[in-house]
Amino acid sequence: MSERIEIGEDMLADDRAQADAIRRRLREAGCVAVNLMSSPGAGKTSLLEKTAELAGGRWRLAAVQGDVATDLDARRLHRLGIPAVQVTTSAFGGECHLSAGMVARALDSLDLRAADLLFIENVGNLICPAAFDLGENARVVLLSVTEGEEKPLKYPAIFQGLAAALISKIDLLPHLPVSLARLRETVRAVAPGVEVIALSAMSGEGMDAWLAWLERLVARPRGGRA
């Protein structure tokens, strides 16, 4: 676990420099990157699959998939013809988040010039990824309705500096004691003004709003953070 690694100010500064270098690589390649964060099983990979299906070639996609172990997620995207590199953090001592250094290394295996939109799927964890800039242009949190209404209040840090908050699996709402209105409220309590999109990769509901949001992100002048 990460507690055994001593990271001083030098290493944090190095991390920031690596993140800035990634943003430069993305800008030069004309590619926009989204850092997608969530609890385990909130549906990050399913969202990417459905996004690819519905976007129908509108953008050239690529992905970096973070997990502690297995390359299951990258294989799911390969089946759709999306270039994807799996980063397994067990190679880094079982890290609980991606870091800019890991992403930089993964990008060496991807042709960024052949991509308009890069999804960086973080390790499933609602705490640790909050503190790490991966060189992305936009940070997005995916929160499943099955996690309940109060998770934003319990995990506030990951909702800071967000470009958008996605509420996933809304097809399950009829079977849960969860109010979508209350969940939107708790998101906005910790991330005032953030764009909140409720969707289901299963039913497709809300995917149009997500694709429209991506459209605006890709069309924006490049290089900064949303």
Added chain:
Amino acid sequence: MSERIEIGEDMLADDRAQADAIRRRLREAGCVAVNLMSSPGAGKTSLLEKTAELAGGRWRLAAVQGDVATDLDARRLHRLGIPAVQVTTSAFGGECHLSAGMVARALDSLDLRAADLLFIENVGNLICPAAFDLGENARVVLLSVTEGEEKPLKYPAIFQGLAAALISKIDLLPHLPVSLARLRETVRAVAPGVEVIALSAMSGEGMDAWLAWLERLVARPRGGRA
């Protein structure tokens, strides 16, 4: 985040000593402790509420509730008359797991002699809590069917040294592309021989097996780890 804390061998040894001291306190008080770990929103507190309801005074319960922020969970148990202490790790720099030191401090506010069964509800995180011995007698992971079939393969460390794996929210199975048989398989792939109990705190299904498991745990000679 934890990366900024330098923990050397001395501190890890100190952590182990604190965990052993907690086990001694528990044994002397005649109380058994369960370290309950899961992703955010897998239903740890709902399980404890339902356990208290169905146990109907069979055991005197107590709880230590870990969260990064808020005391929502402890308040839920107080409403049922269960002595519960909330540990908010934001006071420790936003830690992503409980530690023996935090639990020891929380136990100073609980009368262990007035409890037969102590639940230590860890911070919602399927990675970092794996590495920390809290002085518990039994480690239990709760995995929601909504998280999909493959999470055990992706987060193997937390399934090591388990006394039981609980599969929660099985009332949602009819609405999910998830096979309970496959989920049992992936649990057993990383934790061979572990007892797996599928249940729903909502419908009550499977709760009898969980209560029977707790009965055996409480009846056991005290002091060691399951």
